[in-house]
Amino acid sequence: MSRRHSTKYKIDRRVGENIWGRPKSPVNKRPTKPGQHGQGRRGKTSDYGLQLMAKQKLKFHYGDITEKQFRKTYDEANRQKGNTAENLIGLLESRLEAFVYRAKFVPTIFAARQFVNHGHVKVNGVKTNIGSYRLKAGDVVEIREKSRNIALVLEALGSPERDIPEYIDVDPKAMTATFVRVPELNDVPYPVKMEPAQVVEYYSS
The missing domain is CATH 1.10.1050.10 (Ribosomal protein S4/S9, N-terminal domain)
Structure with a gap:
């Protein structure tokens, strides 16, 4: 492990x-x-x-x-x-790394930070490698063309494990996602x- x-x-x-x-x-x-004492630690x-x-x-x-x-x-x-x-x-939820995770471009939030840091995504056509980058409603995030065949991405997009929330509009074939709006608590899965x-x-x- x-x-x-x-x-x-x-x-x-x-x-x-x-x-x-x-x-x-x-x-x-x-x-x-x-x-070893974890079993008995749950008090009030x-x-x-x-x-x-x-x-x-x-x-x-x-x-x-x-x-x-x-x-x-x-x-x-x-x-x-x-x-x-x-x-x-x-x-x-407006953080770029959180968005990449929610859009199912990667399987985990940890992979999202690494994926962004390694320069695999663009925001509105501009390469962006800062995980904490703040997205605005209407911003379009895309996986760079040279990164679209990475096994991690293909596996994540095809996984039934998570649903994509309504505030994100994903085009799996184009590997792009639009931040439709800033979500509220009840919107986040x-x-x-x-x-x-x-x-x-x-x-x-």
Whole structure:
């Protein structure tokens, strides 16, 4: 097992949920925290503990995003008009790497960052290799022509494992996807329940 896969599995077991909806997640068979004492660690959780877990679960779902990056995204969501929790989800889903994952160009959010970093995608015809690049409604993301026969891409596009959400319009043959609109929480196909309002409480306390 690779170090990356091992880390993903530990994260799933730490939060006790299959946060990426992967069929090989260990919590599908053993829903306890890592370690020999994991079975006995599930006592009553404080409000702070619930808020922390909600924050960790949401942050982990977006792959390699750091705490500093996540906090910066929250601060931006808090400055925007409207509901901070909904703003946070919209900002996270507007990240190029998240979009590439949702469009099923790659199988995992971790692969999405690497795919973008290696220069395999264009945004509105311009090569873009920054995973945190912020998309706007109407932006078109395409896989560069020389990258369209990569096995990882072909496998992901043909996989029945995930559905493409309505706020993304994908043309599998052209390998392009349009960011139709910034989504709200209920639009995002999270495999587990996400609670961004708890995240807001965590950072506000």
